[in-house]
Amino acid sequence: KPLALPGAHVVVTGGSSGIGKCIAIECYKQGAFITLVARNEDKLLQAKKEIEKHSINDKQVVLCISVDVSQDYSQVENVIKQAQEKLGPVDMLVNCAGMSLSGKFEDLEVSTFERLMSVNYLGSVYPSRAVITTMKERRVGRIVFVSSQAGQLGLFGFTAYSSSKFAIRGLAEALQMEVKPYNVYVTVAYPPDTDTPGFAEENKTKPLETRLISETTSVCKPEQVAKQIVKDAIVVTMGLFRTIALFYLGSFDSIVRRCMMQRARSEIADKTA
Numbered sequence: 001k002p003l004a005l006p007g008a009h010v011v012v013t014g015g016s017s018g019i020g021k022c023i024a025i026e027c028y029k030q031g032a033f034i035t036l037v038a039r040n041e042d043k044l045l046q047a048k049k050e051i052e053k054h055s056i057n058d059k060q061v062v063l064c065i066s067v068d069v070s071q072d073y074s075q076v077e078n079v080i081k082q083a084q085e086k087l088g089p090v091d092m093l094v095n096c097a098g099m100s101l102s103g104k105f106e107d108l109e110v111s112t113f114e115r116l117m118s119v120n121y122l123g124s125v126y127p128s129r130a131v132i133t134t135m136k137e138r139r140v141g142r143i144v145f146v147s148s149q150a151g152q153l154g155l156f157g158f159t160a161y162s163s164s165k166f167a168i169r170g171l172a173e174a175l176q177m178e179v180k181p182y183n184v185y186v187t188v189a190y191p192p193d194t195d196t197p198g199f200a201e202e203n204k205t206k207p208l209e210t211r212l213i214s215e216t217t218s219v220c221k222p223e224q225v226a227k228q229i230v231k232d233a234i235v236v237t238m239g240l241f242r243t244i245a246l247f248y249l250g251s252f253d254s255i256v257r258r259c260m261m262q263r264a265r266s267e268i269a270d271k272t273a
């Protein structure tokens, strides 16, 4: 049942920096082949060199592809095609590309809401949409979404960021219900503040209240956050919320399974008729 990482193809968006880079290193250390997806080519090459230091055999490959995951679906689809041609079908997709901008609601430009929604939300929809058909066909796959603690609680200064991270949760839970019968598993990570280049950038413009709220918890190391995310993706378990919702989700899952079986039966009946 757990996904075997040795020899697996893992695509990490946002894999050139911070949490994404640490996730790539963690998977590479366990024998995976990696595709890094981000915009800046220098940062991609830098990260590739760093990741390659952790190889455990001489067959492992780190592929880099530059694309903006938030702009054009057909570009993202092409990137996934290229990656699959070089390293085979994607076994695990980690949607880690994202950014944070904070400020009081009335001080944020309207364009900031559009930007965060495209990068954090659509930037997770596009790569997932591009891998899902093959995963369902192969009956193999993991899709990881990186939300945030600010994706569980709406917090001062995060009207634009929190909503883009809440959106990810809705997407992930709905998608999980669709793909579970195909042995494809979806996980969502809700990390706390983590010491990354993106976090340093965010702190330059954080409102005081946001900073004080954020300082009530400690800052995590990206290696530690990455380790947990990879572990949760390999061995899928249930969080507290999911346990409470177990009855409902379980009965919904069985509706989905029943429909799938019914459809399969009528297809067979049609063929033999």
Ligand SMILES: NC(=O)C1=CN([C@@H]2O[C@H](COP(=O)(O)OP(=O)(O)OC[C@H]3O[C@@H](n4cnc5c(N)ncnc54)[C@H](OP(=O)(O)O)[C@@H]3O)[C@@H](O)[C@H]2O)C=CC1
Binding pocket: 013, 014, 015, 016, 017, 018, 019, 020, 037, 038, 039, 040, 041, 043, 067, 068, 069, 070, 096, 097, 098, 099, 100, 119, 123, 146, 147, 148, 149, 190, 191, 192, 193, 194, 195, 196, 197, 198, 199
């Ligand atoms: N650090 C933290 O405190 C927390 C972070 N998170 C989330 O974790 C994720 C990673 O954060 P963190 O490691 O701090 O971020 P970093 O800023 O350090 O790294 C972001 C990565 O995403 C890439 N990226 C950003 N925008 C795009 C885009 N439009 N298209 C393709 N790639 C893109 C960047 O490369 P490039 O710029 O070259 O494209 C880079 O590789 C984000 O989704 C963030 O919201 C969640 C909770 C806490």
Ligand SMILES: CCCCCCCCCCCCCCCC(=O)[C@@H](N)CO
Binding pocket: 099, 100, 147, 148, 149, 150, 152, 153, 155, 191, 192, 193, 194, 198, 199, 202, 213, 214, 216, 217
């Ligand atoms: C049941 C839920 C538990 C909630 C615990 C309470 C936490 C309050 C402090 C939260 C600090 C803000 C985190 C945002 C991290 C982030 O996404 C940005 N740093 C990205 O750069």
